[in-house]
Amino acid sequence: MGKVKIGIIGGGLMGREVASALSRWFVLDNYPVQAELVAVCDLVDQQREWFRQIPTVKLLTANHRELLASDVDVVYVAVPHHLHEALYLDVLGAGKDLLAEKPFGIDLPAACSIAAAAKASGRFVRCSSEFPFLPGAQRAYQIARAGKLGKLLEIHSCFHHSSDLDPTKPVNWKRQVKTCGGIGVMGDLGMHTIHIPFRLGWKPKRVYAQLQKIYHERPDGKGGLAPCDTWDNAMLHTEVDIDGAEVPARFEMKRLAPSETNTWSIEILGTDGGVKYSTKEPKTLWTFQRGKEQSWQRTDLGFHGPFPTITGGIFEPGFPDCFLQMWAAFLAERAGKLENRFGCVTPDEAVSSHELFAAALLSQAEKRAIELPQR
Ligand SMILES: NC(=O)c1ccc[n+]([C@@H]2O[C@H](COP(=O)([O-])OP(=O)(O)OC[C@H]3O[C@@H](n4cnc5c(N)ncnc54)[C@H](O)[C@@H]3O)[C@@H](O)[C@H]2O)c1
Numbered sequence: 371m372g373k374v375k376i377g378i379i380g381g382g383l384m385g386r387e388v389a390s391a392l393s394r395w396f397v398l399d400n401y402p403v404q405a406e407l408v409a410v411c412d413l414v415d416q417q418r419e420w421f422r423q424i425p426t427v428k429l430l431t432a433n434h435r436e437l438l439a440s441d442v443d444v445v446y447v448a449v450p451h452h453l454h455e456a457l458y459l460d461v462l463g464a465g466k467d468l469l470a471e472k473p474f475g476i477d478l479p480a481a482c483s484i485a486a487a488a489k490a491s492g493r494f495v496r497c498s499s500e501f502p503f504l505p506g507a508q509r510a511y512q513i514a515r516a517g518k519l520g521k522l523l524e525i526h527s528c529f530h531h532s533s534d535l536d537p538t539k540p541v542n543w544k545r546q547v548k549t550c551g552g553i554g555v556m557g558d559l560g561m562h563t564i565h566i567p568f569r570l571g572w573k574p575k576r577v578y579a580q581l582q583k584i585y586h587e588r589p590d591g592k593g594g595l596a597p598c599d600t601w602d603n604a605m606l607h608t609e610v611d612i613d614g615a616e617v618p619a620r621f622e623m624k625r626l627a628p629s630e631t632n633t634w635s636i637e638i639l640g641t642d643g644g645v646k647y648s649t650k651e652p653k654t655l656w657t658f659q660r661g662k663e664q665s666w667q668r669t670d671l672g673f674h675g676p677f678p679t680i681t682g683g684i685f686e687p688g689f690p691d692c693f694l695q696m697w698a699a700f701l702a703e704r705a706g707k708l709e710n711r712f713g714c715v716t717p718d719e720a721v722s723s724h725e726l727f728a729a730a731l732l733s734q735a736e737k738r739a740i741e742l743p744q745r
Contacts, residue, residue, distance in 0.1 A: 373404040374701055377442035377466075379434045379457055381412035381421055384448035384471060384498075389424055391694040398694070399678040403701045411437040438464035444704070447471060450549045451557055455480040462487050467494040469700050472561035473727075474720035476551040481724040485717035494704045496714035499565040501529075501634040503695035504687055505671045506647035506655045508712060510636050511566050513657065519640025520660075522612050525619040526637040527567055529559040530627035534585065534602060541588040541596040554581075554600030556727040559623035562634055564723045565715050567610070572619060573722055574608030578739040579730035581605075584626050602626055606730050621726075632689070653686045676711040677702070718745075 376392060378385045392407040409429035410421040418430045429440055438445070438460060444467045447457050454475045461468045468488070474497045475481035488495035501507055513519070533539055543549035544558055551557045567573075582603040590596035606621040624630070635648035644658030644666075655669045673685045677698040681691070702708045715723075722745070729740040 372705070373406055374444055374704075375408045375442045376405055377409035377411070377429075377437045377440065377445045378407065378421075378448070379411045379437060379445060379461075380448035380471075381410050381414075381417040382448060385410065385412070385417075385446070386420065387690070387693055388446050388448070388697070389421060390690055391697050393424060394694065397679045397681065398698055399680050401677060401698060401702075402707050403705050405697070405701055409437045409440050409442050434460065438466060442466060444469065444701075450543045451476040451551045452549050455484055458484045459487050462491040462493050462495070465491070465493070467704060468496075469697075469714070470495065470497045470720075472497055472499060472715070472720070473551070473553065473557035473724065474561070474715075474717070475724065476557070477553065478721070478724040478728040481721045485721045488717045495717055496700050496703070497561065497717070497720045498696065499561045499715045500689070500692040500696040501562055501649065502565045502569075502712060503675055503692040503699065504647075504649065504652065505674050506649075506652070507566065507634075507636065507692075508676060509655050509671065510638065510645045510647045511570070511712065513643070513645045514566075514570055514638050518643060519638065519645075520642030521615065521640060522617045523639040523641065523644075524637075525567060525572065525610070525617065525639075526622070526635070527563040527619070528622040528624075528633070528635045529562045530622065530624045530630035530633045530635075531559070532625075532627050532630045534625040535628065537585055538589060540591045541598055545588060545598040545600055546596075547599050550600050552600075552731060553724075553727040554583075554604070555602055555623045555625050556604050556606075556730060558625070560604070560621070560727055561715060561720070561723055563621045563623060564719070564726065566636055567619060567621075568715075568719045568722060569712070572610040572612060572617075573744070574606075574610055574619060574726055574742055575616075575744060576609050576739045576741050577726060577729050577733055578607045579604065579733040580607070581730065581734040601734075604730065606726065608726070652688060 446469045581601040584602045587595040603624040609616045637646040646656045675695040
């Protein structure tokens with residue numbers, strides 16, 4: 371079993387989730403690659419110090435170049451969006467493989483530049499999106515891929531949050547264009563909504579966007595108020611070509627969706643069958659059948675991700691589990707051992723997501739549907 375040495379740049383919310391996933395790598399049953407977190411870089415002392423409790427971490431640094439000069443094989447980068455391009459290019463320039471965080475650059479030009487550098491470098495590069503690795507999401511993907519739903523009626527792919535309903539929630543870098551990007555919530559939540567549809571080959575040919583800015587300022591944490599200038603909610607009404615027909619596909623990304631704490635969902639409806647899955651009911655898959663009578667069937671799925679684990683088959687999966695599965699997919703694909711399993715977002719898919727979000731901005735500005743390039 372080869373051991374892959376992993377470094378993290380950005381030890382905040384997501385950097386810690388990666389540390390958690392790698393620290394329980396033994397949960398993966400009969401998995402072909404060993405992974406170990408060995409180095410962490412963060413500008414903030416307190417953020418770095420948290421990683422000291424992980425025995426395999428040998429290097430803690432505030433300078434990402436020091437991390438890149440070490441013997442890490444793979445680097446995961448989880449920093450604010452305005453830093454993606456520079457740091458991802460540095461990782462590739464240092465000859466390391468990269469698991470990038472979404473949105474893979476602050477905007478379309480940044481995403482194109484990262485994708486071009488990834489291609490030129492020959493390094494293995496993928497982008498993070500974990501929810502499709504949940505058992506229910508995998509079943510929805512397989513059902514759609516099997517193509518037995520009849521004529522497709524519509525597709526909804528959504529990711530909803532709700533904590534921004536509270537106007538006293540302090541501002542952070544995700545609420546400001548200079549650090550989050552002009553695409554706002556689409557950059558925060560959009561990659562999660564496109565992963566399965568794009569992997570099924572369902573790339574929108576046109577988009578009409580409804581974008582909303584709801585709170586324009588928030589507490590700055592110092593007794594004052596700070597501007598909050600990013601789009602908060604986005605509904606992208608699109609059309610995709612499937613089997614010679616134009617099918618409506620709606621992508622929803624919302625920071626203000628009442629009572630939805632972190633709800634990822636997908637619904638695919640056809641004339642003969644349908645499937646829906648939501649993390650609101652993490653073990654439940656709904657499938658539609660049209661027989662003599664029409665019915666929705668509810669199935670409890672249990673714990674069966676793409677990569678077998680020691681976890682009991684009847685247990686419920688959650689966020690840390692799909693995050694571990696995503697990492698398993700990343701390192702398996704890197705080792706040429708993904709086989710037929712579902713893989714992480716590719717640089718091409720990430721660029722296509724930015725094409726969609728850039729067109730959505732134009733659609734919002736001009737109040738019309740925008741055609742998208744078909745690649
Ligand atoms: N996959 C997911 O489900 C998911 C969820 C949340 C965020 N994200 C993405 O992860 C990335 C980071 O988000 P987060 O929520 O972890 O942010 P965060 O603010 O919690 O953490 C970012 C960290 O980066 C550090 N940092 C900033 N500049 C740095 C630099 N030059 N060198 C080293 N460290 C630096 C900060 O000190 C901070 O600790 C973003 O791209 C975000 O969109 C993904």
